[in-house]
Amino acid sequence: MTTPVDLREVGLRDGLQLEAPVPLATKLEILDAVSRTGVRRVEVTSFVSPTAVPALADAEQVVAELGRWPELRFSALVAGYGGARRAVAAGLPHLEYVISASDGHSLANARRTSDEAVAATADIARLAHDAGGECEAIIAVAWDCPFDGRTPVARTVEVARRAVELGADRICLGDTIGTTVPGRVVELVEAVRAACPGVEVGVHLHDTRGSGIACVLAAVQIGVTQIDAAVGGLGGCPFAPGASGNIATEEVVYLLEESGYSTGLDLGRVLEAAAVVERAVGHALPSGLYRAGGPSRPVPRPV
Amino acid sequence: MTTPVDLREVGLRDGLQLEAPVPLATKLEILDAVSRTGVRRVEVTSFVSPTAVPALADAEQVVAELGRWPELRFSALVAGYGGARRAVAAGLPHLEYVISASDGHSLANARRTSDEAVAATADIARLAHDAGGECEAIIAVAWDCPFDGRTPVARTVEVARRAVELGADRICLGDTIGTTVPGRVVELVEAVRAACPGVEVGVHLHDTRGSGIACVLAAVQIGVTQIDAAVGGLGGCPFAPGASGNIATEEVVYLLEESGYSTGLDLGRVLEAAAVVERAVGHALPSGLYRAGGPSRPVPRPV
Numbered sequence: 001m002t003t004p005v006d007l008r009e010v011g012l013r014d015g016l017q018l019e020a021p022v023p024l025a026t027k028l029e030i031l032d033a034v035s036r037t038g039v040r041r042v043e044v045t046s047f048v049s050p051t052a053v054p055a056l057a058d059a060e061q062v063v064a065e066l067g068r069w070p071e072l073r074f075s076a077l078v079a080g081y082g083g084a085r086r087a088v089a090a091g092l093p094h095l096e097y098v099i100s101a102s103d104g105h106s107l108a109n110a111r112r113t114s115d116e117a118v119a120a121t122a123d124i125a126r127l128a129h130d131a132g133g134e135c136e137a138i139i140a141v142a143w144d145c146p147f148d149g150r151t152p153v154a155r156t157v158e159v160a161r162r163a164v165e166l167g168a169d170r171i172c173l174g175d176t177i178g179t180t181v182p183g184r185v186v187e188l189v190e191a192v193r194a195a196c197p198g199v200e201v202g203v204h205l206h207d208t209r210g211s212g213i214a215c216v217l218a219a220v221q222i223g224v225t226q227i228d229a230a231v232g233g234l235g236g237c238p239f240a241p242g243a244s245g246n247i248a249t250e251e252v253v254y255l256l257e258e259s260g261y262s263t264g265l266d267l268g269r270v271l272e273a274a275a276v277v278e279r280a281v282g283h284a285l286p287s288g289l290y291r292a293g294g295p296s297r298p299v300p301r302p303v
Numbered sequence: 304m305t306t307p308v309d310l311r312e313v314g315l316r317d318g319l320q321l322e323a324p325v326p327l328a329t330k331l332e333i334l335d336a337v338s339r340t341g342v343r344r345v346e347v348t349s350f351v352s353p354t355a356v357p358a359l360a361d362a363e364q365v366v367a368e369l370g371r372w373p374e375l376r377f378s379a380l381v382a383g384y385g386g387a388r389r390a391v392a393a394g395l396p397h398l399e400y401v402i403s404a405s406d407g408h409s410l411a412n413a414r415r416t417s418d419e420a421v422a423a424t425a426d427i428a429r430l431a432h433d434a435g436g437e438c439e440a441i442i443a444v445a446w447d448c449p450f451d452g453r454t455p456v457a458r459t460v461e462v463a464r465r466a467v468e469l470g471a472d473r474i475c476l477g478d479t480i481g482t483t484v485p486g487r488v489v490e491l492v493e494a495v496r497a498a499c500p501g502v503e504v505g506v507h508l509h510d511t512r513g514s515g516i517a518c519v520l521a522a523v524q525i526g527v528t529q530i531d532a533a534v535g536g537l538g539g540c541p542f543a544p545g546a547s548g549n550i551a552t553e554e555v556v557y558l559l560e561e562s563g564y565s566t567g568l569d570l571g572r573v574l575e576a577a578a579v580v581e582r583a584v585g586h587a588l589p590s591g592l593y594r595a596g597g598p599s600r601p602v603p604r605p606v
Contacts, residue, residue, distance in 0.1 A: 178595070179598070181557075181558055181561040181562050182520060182562065183561075183562050183563065184561075207513075207591060208591055208592075208595045209554060209557055209591055209592040209595055209598065210510075210516045210551060210554030210557065210558065210590070210591045210592050211516055211554070211557065211558045211561075213513045213514055213516065213517050214516050214517035214520050214558065217485060217517050248513060250513075251512060251513030251514070252513075254484075254512055254513065254514065255484055255513065255514045255517065258484040258486075258487075258514075259484050259485065259486050260486065286591070287513070288510060288511055288512055288513045288589070289511075289512040289513050292481070292511045292512055295482070295512065
């Protein structure tokens with residue numbers, strides 16, 4: 001049994017977005033290391049306000065260099081129509097449009113209600129499709145919202161259903177604050193699938209509270225093949241220096257390959273990419289596997 | 304559904320054993336914080352060579368103070384008959400006797416073969432029982448050995464079967480180097496149960512490569528109720544400073560309580576105990592949940 005799982009590397013976007021800005025040349029060096037891991041999909045940047053996210057203010061410049069890696073499928077995150085237009089104009093029509101499932105998070109992040117964000121899917125999907133691209137709807141705070149508390153399953157399902165109705169090609173469920181657990185992942189994925197038959201449902205999880213890798217396994221065990229992860233687990237929480245955020249690509253690769261799934265990624269190459277990222281950001285990365293030095297190492301302790 | 308899971312706090316032993324020695328008064332302060340978490344079982348020290356493990360050279364002094372917490376069930380790890388005698392003489396007859404399933408690990412750690420270690424169970428169990436205590440057999444390198452590679456399932460099963468035959472009351476399977484994954488946990492626990500009917504089988508896992516919490520969940524889902532963990536995830540690997548080792552108690556509590564299981568522990572009290580431990584050891588702890596500041600906190604990021 002080797003079920004293929006199609007990881008998406010999100011370190012360049014979700015990993016770097018909260019870091020001090022990294023020079024373009026360094027980003028390209030990271031991309032080069034990522035390209036050698038064997039990963040096929042890369043979330044390469046976001047087209048959002050450069051004031052809000054200065055680390056990704058060079059989105060157009062990054063996209064201009066992507067011809068170097070013809071084997072990779074790149075996408076960019078957008079938070080609204082303006083960003084979508086920038087991405088398409090830059091030559092990257094494969095969009096991930098973020099819709100918050102709660103009003104609290106939607107108003108805080110995008111100054112509009114969740115329903116207004118959903119409604120904008122139509123124009124953004126049309127823009128992507130007209131440019132030959134795709135539009136994935138990423139549903140933020142799909143499980144829990146830092147402002148409104150638990151997001152009702154029915155609300156996330158409804159956001160997904162309407163986004164697909166309005167033109168989204170795929171759904172990705174985001175555990176924005178890293179609070180969900182495996183049972184809730186299964187419950188929500190199955191509910192969204194039931195409401196959106198034939199539509200691929202992926203997950204963007206965080207490992208903030210230790211349950212992230214267990215959630216990935218739970219998702220993969222019910223057939224989810226679209227998994228987001230970042231080399232080294234880059235992507236900390238601004239309120240908690242050192243707190244891990246993104247699922248570490250190498251930890252997912254290790255878990256899945258040891259569990260009978262196939263990722264197509266080379267674990268050694270992923271660890272090399274993590275070393276490149278660590279040098280780029282200038283601080284230790286949270287990934288346990290990376291810090292342990294790899295898949296195996298002697299430990300002289302009793303148990 | 305609230306299936307009870309009976310955690311054992313191992314921070315005082317497996318957590319502190321590789322740290323610079325901590326004063327007795329500080330250990331008692333940690334114990335006091337641990338006692339307030341609601342945990343019922345505590346692995347409080349080990350009776351091993353003070354030269355090999357100077358951090359636990361005060362085992363007798365620690366045990367002399369345990370009358371302060373009559374509500375807790377204490378146990379101590381021993382690696383042979385000499386340690387068992389010391390523990391019993393000190394007044395703690397509840398022993399965890401470590402047996403390495405591989406010759407490589409057994410020879411490196413205890414200067415005897417695995418079979419010789421198994422054979423010693425008889426005398427150690429008798430000593431414990433004669434003193435009114437119990438003898439749990441902890442099988443080290445139950446899944447993988449840093450010297451001999453993968454431990455055959457049949458070998459670990461045979462060690463467990465013979466240890467029980469020779470008087471061990473319980474079995475605990477140790478993932479000494481933190482390499483196992485959920486599927487292998489299920490496979491081994493079920494094989495050991497089949498070979499030792501009616502004997503309780505617990506797990507001592509490490510979170511070195513990110514899969515530890517997923518392994519805990521897999522174990523609990525097949526009815527394992529005896530789970531080892533350390534507040535703050537204390538217990539690093541000497542070869543990789545900062546690498547996480549022990550499963551963090553607070554991450555297990557969070558995962559299990561959110562998943563419909565009952566641990567009896569108060570998550571806030573566990574985080575308070577982690578803060579006490581962090582002050583005691585003087586460096587940051589690896590637990591993601593502890594670093595994130597608790598079960599929930601707003602994060603102003605898109606996804």
